Each structure stands twice: as structure tokens, then as C-alpha cells.
Amino acid sequence: MFTGIIQAKGRIKKIEKVGGDKRLLIDAAGLPLADLELGASIAINGVCLTAVEFIEQGFWADVSVETLTHTTLGDLLEGSSVNLEKSLTPSSSLGGHWVSGHVDGVGEVVERYEDARSWRFAIRSPEPFAKYIAQKGSICVDGTSLTVNAVNAAVFEINIIPHTMQQTLFGEYQVGSRVNLEVDVIARYLERMSTYINQ
Numbered sequence: 314m315f316t317g318i319i320q321a322k323g324r325i326k327k328i329e330k331v332g333g334d335k336r337l338l339i340d341a342a343g344l345p346l347a348d349l350e351l352g353a354s355i356a357i358n359g360v361c362l363t364a365v366e367f368i369e370q371g372f373w374a375d376v377s378v379e380t381l382t383h384t385t386l387g388d389l390l391e392g393s394s395v396n397l398e399k400s401l402t403p404s405s406s407l408g409g410h411w412v413s414g415h416v417d418g419v420g421e422v423v424e425r426y427e428d429a430r431s432w433r434f435a436i437r438s439p440e441p442f443a444k445y446i447a448q449k450g451s452i453c454v455d456g457t458s459l460t461v462n463a464v465n466a467a468v469f470e471i472n473i474i475p476h477t478m479q480q481t482l483f484g485e486y487q488v489g490s491r492v493n494l495e496v497d498v499i500a501r502y503l504e505r506m507s508t509y510i511n512q
Contacts, residue, residue, distance in 0.1 A: 314401045315356050317409035317451075317458020319481045320344055323357075325393045326371060335376045337362075337389070342370040344397050354400040354414065358482070359456030359493040360384050361400075361414025384416045385455075385491045396456040396481050409458030410451040411498055417442050420454070422490040423468060432473045433462075434486065438494055443467040445496035445504070453495035457481050 321343030329336040339357065346367060349355075353364045355372070362374040381387035389395070400414075417439075424435035436454065438446060446452055446469050450461050457477065463470040478484045486492070 315361070315398050315409075315412040315414055315456070316401065317359075317398070317412040317453045317456060319396045319398055319457055321397045322481065323371075323395045323397045325389050325391055325395060328389070328391055331375070333378050335381060335387075336365075337374050337376060337386075338368070338371060339374065339395065339397070340371045341397055344399065346370075346372065349399065356398040356400070356412070356414045356456045357395050358385060359396070359412070359414065359453055359495055360386055360416055383418070384493050385419055388491060394482055394485060398456055410453075412453045412456070412458060412495060413498055414456075415495065416493045417445075417496050418494055420492050420494045422486050422488055422492065425486065425488060428472065430475060432478060432483070433470060434473060434483070435468055435470050436492065436494075437468050440467050442494065442496055445500040447497075447500070450500070451497045453493075455482055455492045457483070 323339045323341040325337055326340040327338035354361050355364055364372040365375055366373040376386050420436045420438045423437050426433055446461055446464055448461055448464050452459055452461050459471045461469050462472050473483045
């Protein structure tokens with residue numbers, strides 16, 4: 314589990330094709346790794362991956378065909394920037410919301426503009442997941458926990474403060490950028506429970 318509070322920005326140092334899968338070498342110089350062991354979970358742009366080998370200031374992670382197909386990790390190139398977050402520990406601060414690292418779908422930035430000192434982004438989600446996105450609810454965008462400010466059908470709006478623009482990938486997003494989306498896990502479970510209650 315994760316909180317959606319990005320701890321560092323990293324960079325894709327190397328991509329290797331292994332069979333139909335890929336191995337990523339992530340330069341994580343800004344992320345303390347000394348407390349992690351092999352097999353640790355690290356979220357890369359909101360996707361939970363397993364660290365299979367550590368190097369100085371970085372780690373290798375395997376990415377399956379399933380993950381490459383249903384997230385934006387297949388779009389990454391050597392040199393691409395990524396959001397990084399280590400998984401929760403019993404002493405972790407819960408500053409965002411519960412994030413599983415299991416991406417629901419890929420969204421697209423459809424609008425970006427300045428709003429006083431912040432920036433406003435409009436993102437179109439895949440149609441099947443729009444029902445889970447509620448005004449003032451939580452959404453995870455490329456691993457970043459955010460509050461939904463407005464919803465219009467499958468398009469939702471979020472407000473990004475200067476700190477988040479600097480510390481995450483939001484400063485790089487333009488209209489047309491593809492982003493990983495994870496809806497609030499509570500919304501998914503509520504729907505599942507209501508299905509059984511109404512049977």
C-alpha cells in the first residue's frame with residue numbers, strides 16, 4: 314500500500330527487453346533506499362513494482378506485458394522522469410489516501426491553465442471508471458494523491474499547488490499527456506457491496 318505522497322522524482326536510466334517483458338533501471342538518487350530489501354515494493358508513476366536488484370542510487374524492476382499494456386510504463390523511454398514512492402511501513406505518515414499501486418486505466422490531460430498561484434488540470438478518464446470519480450473525492454494520478462475539484466462526465470479537474478508542480482511530474486504535463494489513474498479504493502468496494510445487497 315501507498316499514500317500517494319511522492320517522495321522523489323527519478324529517471325529511467327536503462328530499459329532492457331526480456332522476452333516480451335521489460336526490465337527498467339531506475340535512477341532513484343533522491344529516494345533513500347538503504348532501508349529496503351530485495352522484493353520491496355516501490356510505486357513508479359503510481360504502478361506498484363518489485364525491486365529485483367539494487368545498485369548505487371537506483372534499482373532494477375521487472376515490468377510484465379500486462380502492466381505494459383494497461384499503464385503508461387510502456388511509453389517510458391531512457392531518460393524519462395518518473396514519480397517514486399516507497400510502500401507504507403507501520404511508522405509511515407498517512408498524508409494522502411490509501412493507494413494500492415494497481416492502476417485502473419490511463420487518462421489524458423485535456424486542459425492545463427494557471428489559476429492564481431496554482432495550476433488547474435482537466436483530465437479525461439476511461440469511460441468505465443468515470444463513475445468512481447466524485448467531486449471532493451480522492452484520485453491518484455501517476456502516483457500522486459489528489460482531491461477532485463470538479464467532474465463533468467468522464468472529465469475531472471484537479472488543482473496543483475506550486476510545491477506539487479516542482480516535486481512531481483505535473484510540471485512536465487501538457488495537453489495530450491497520458492497519465493496512470495487509480496480511483497479511490499473505497500468507491501470500488503462500495504459498488505461491489507451494493508451489487509450483492511441489491512441481488
